[in-house]
Amino acid sequence: MGQTKRRAVSRGLFLWVGVLGLVAGCIRGPVPSPARPALLAGISGDYPPFSDWKQEHPSGFSVALVEAFAADQGLEPSWVRFPWSGLVTDLSAGKFDLADGGITVRPERSVAGRYTVPLLRNGAVLLLRRPVWAPPAVQAPPLTVETALAEVRALDRPELRVAVNRGGHLERVARSLFRHAQIQTVPDNAVRETLAAGEADAALSNTVEAPRWAEGLAGIELLGPLTRDVVAVYVRPDREELATQLDAWLMAQEASGALGTLRARYLGPGAGERTALPLPALLAATAERLALMPLVAAAKQRVGQPVEDTSQEARVRASFRADVAQAARAAGVAPPPDEALDAFCQAQIDAAKLVQQHTPPASDARAYSLETELRPAVARISAKMSTLVVRLPPGLEQATVLEQARDWLGASGLEPPAVERLARTLAALSPHPEAARP
Structure with a gap:
């Protein structure tokens, strides 16, 4: 075979290999991008506006926050639901890398995990439908913590029925504030419904959630704040590098104003303090x-x-x-x-x-x-x-x-x-x- 003919055959084979490769590529489809590392994120899904899970995907302030962090860090968030009573045990068992959703800083939680810099501050608020036996209000709102606590002490009688979400921070607050009242622990954060149905005289919420609960409920007073609480992201103790990354990211978001914008969008003007x-x-x-x-x-x-x-x-x-x-x-x-x-x-x-x-x-x-x-x-x-x-x-x-x-x-x-x-x-x-x- 002459040299010219050999070059022609080689070019033909090269073209056929290219065509076959193109056809195979079309059959296989585009080459997928490498999977991003997973970030297992715990969420209760029952605590709006921090988290809600009524559709196929959770929503709320905490979900938007974690998803923004994951996107910036090249991570893929995967959501894991936890019950409030199982938050510490689920974190300790490694069911998720971090948990978010309006989680209050508490000492027994600090023993088991690592908190980030604070996302915001809030406080416990009592939504009260004042019973006929109750003394009149001592002072019109706004109340200081001290005057609100004085109101609570005057109401703390066996006749008072107080509803609170089961297993979370607010149940502990309720039991510390009310020594004589009936504490009704309600699952799945159905506390507002309990109050609306007249099955309780009062419900314990917080400064972010309480005004939303009060909308549409007649004869409701808001007493509070009763506590000074800090909310942060809760990280597994063996993920110190992740916690440090979160701290740095949150402080950068706070300095740029992006975190404040997110708070205003989901939590309203009452959560405008720059805490991070x-x-x-x-x-x-x-x-x-x-x-x-x-x-x-x-x-x-x-x-x-x-x-x-x-x-x-x-x-x-x-x-x-x-x-x-x-x-x-x-x-x-x-x-x-x-x-x-x-x-x-x-x-x-x-x-x-x-x-x-x-x-x-x-x-x-x-x-x-x-x-x-x-x-x-x-x-x-x-x-x-x-x-x-x-x-x-x-x-x-x-x-x-x-x-x-x-x-x-x-x-x-x-x-x-x-x-x-x-x-x-x-x-x-x-x-x-x-x-x-x-």
């Missing part, structure tokens, strides 16, 4: 840490261990310095001086000891392990604090920090000198105004 910023997040973490201290005190009481442990305090200070140094390297900034870090850390430790010293013996409390449960939980909060310290804005005024500290730590039980010390040492961590920040 370094300073309020640090104060929220301080409050979360202090809330664990009665459990720590009970654990020490059971084994006869004193409140003060100077060797443990030294380990905590050293670990905090190391965590801040690592966070500073990751952020590309200089960490605060060791003296300032030690002063802030010691203020945290001393505040924790004050709470422990004023904790009465609690024989009925769950027996948490100091070494395997409580100290790891405190360490997770301290690690979260370290990432927030290096993000503090420059030039924080001590007066500004003190004002916010009084607000965020108002329910911690600390005396004013302890709050002032925490604020002073926190302000000292802020870099000079000329220092660069990412």
